[in-house]
Amino acid sequence: MSDDKLSNRHMARLVILLCLVLLAALLAVYTLSNHADRPSSPVSTTDRGGNNQPVLEVIDALPSPVIENAATMRPERDRAVSEASSSVIPDDRKFLVLHFQSPMGDALNGVGFELAAVETERPSPSQALRSGDDGSLKLAVAGTTDEAWLRITDLEWHCDPQRIPLPGSVTRHDSTLHRLVTVEFDIRYDDGTAFVGRASDGTGDAMPPRRAGNGDVRGGGKASGGGFYVSGEPIRVSGISPRDTILNIYAERAGYTRFDHALKKYELYEGARISITILKPKNPPGSIIAHFDSSQFPKRSHVWWYRLTPDNPTNNENYSRYNSRPADGLHAWHQVRPGTYTLHITDETRVWSGVVDVVASEETHVDVVLAVPAAATLRVIDENGEPLPQACLHRQPKHYIDYPLKPENGVRNSSGIDGSVTLSGLAPTVTELIVEAKGYEAQTIRVALSTGQESDLGTIRLVPSIGSIVVQLRNVKPDQSYEVMYIHPWGRGGNSTRQTVLETGTVTFERVKLRDYLVAVHLKGGGSVEQKRVTLTPDSPQAIVELDVAGLEADDE
Secondary structure (H helix, E strand, O other), X not given: OOHHHHHHHHHHHHHHHHHHHHHHHHHHHHHHHHHHOOOOOOOEEEOOOOOEEEOEEEEOOOOHHHHHXXXXXXXXXXXXXXXXXXXXXXXXXXXXXXXXXXXXXXXXXXXXXXXXXXXXXXXXXXXXXXXXOOOEEEEEEEOOOOEEEEEEOOOOEEOOOEEEEOOOOEEEEEEEOEEOEEEEEEEEEOOOOEOEEEEEEOOOOOOOOOOOOXXXXXXXXXXXXXXXXXXXXXXXXXXXXXXOEEEEEEOOOOOOOOEEEEEOHHHOOOOOEEEEEEOOOOOOOXXXXXXXOHHHOOOOOOOEEEEEEEOOOOOOOOOOEEEOOOEOOEEEEEEEOOEEEEEEEEOOOOEEEEEEEEOOOOEEEEEEOOEOOEXXXXXXXXXXXXXXXXXXXXXXXXXXXXXXXXXXXXXXEEOOOOOEEEEEEEOOOOOEEEEEEOOEEEEEEEOOOOOOOEEEEEEEEOOEOOEEEEEEEXXXXXXXXXXXXXXXXXXXOOOOOOEEEOOOOEEEEEEEOOOEEEEEEEEOOOEOOEEEEEEXXXXXXXXXXXXXXOOOOEOOO
């Protein structure tokens, strides 16, 4: 092979190599220019269509057209923000400039916070961020964003969570933060005994949720979300915002109730020491301690139901609980209003029931022995000896039955068309049952139940009620309808005792049981109430009640 041919081949290879290098360079230039037109997107999320699109993006500066608009809002700060920025960002974006400052107006750099963009009330995943050296941070969000949710997570500064509307192309938002302080609390009862228990921020403003590493808690306690636990010694709690708040102290000692202590912002400064004395209330509550035989507990987990029913319930008393097995063989109710209660406890297969008297400032102890439930059956007849359907057999002597009846195992059941009724799930400790029906007086039956057995109580004849209530409405409007009812003295029930009153203004309730009632009236459809309390007795079975309806108002629609 000649030297000329070798030279030609080398030349051809060199040309091909140069072409490949040139092509690669052109491709690199095209790629770089294409990417230069798009901003970096350190924060992305998946939109509802499954596409990966940037939702919240930190930027170095606002684009030039936006800077002109923003500068008219805060010229002295936005000029520093812009600094000849020429960033190009797509037109379908909104811009948010956050600025954090102290109460004195000083810029706060490095403040930790979380921010989430919200579109049609659906937030994107929150992003952990920090303010810049000038206390500000500039962000771009999708143009469809309605608002942003801001939450401070900093260990040194705090403010309430904020919702920031984003109505236009650019929004500036200033947040004034308060420095968190460490305060020592010394909490004791009025007899000097150290408090052991939980305390929390009653307003939710002064004590933000604690995170790992947040707070310097020493000397007998630990902090947790929005509050702290005291183990009997003074406790130092950090992360407190100096503002007016209420400290809820959950005193579970007999004779005490939750104690609310007002904290003023001038008391909350770094290193402050606050002494709090828990005072006994004027009407102190009592406690119930139920003791269980731990040998009765099976190895597997059980579901428990605790029902504590007051004989004279008020609107706000509800002591029922759905819970796990008793801890260490005990289950306690604290802050219980003094009075007589029926305590009913069940697990998956067994039951116990008893009457408990709660005394102010004292602990009432009861021994609970669970047993296989019993049942009772009987037949109810009326004054003529005919079967009485819809009669109620129950175990709550002072409760007012509201119709239509809602059966509940171990509590109440109604008779069928033949007058027969069976109540299952009863504790063998139950010694009294009550039979009653609408328009008939209640009758108490003494019983002796056996574990796992059904007792036949025979036939019970009920006597018609002789009470009556005449309600006369004054200042009735001819074009207005009213609803009148007689209900439990504490305002419960009334589904089966309502009657509509038209232009006559008078309604009479017949065959009413002899007991206490609250007679009430309101406009048809609801609204304000006018009421009076009455008592029906054998010596005075009729009551005439006058109610002035001139001032009644309807519910706001």
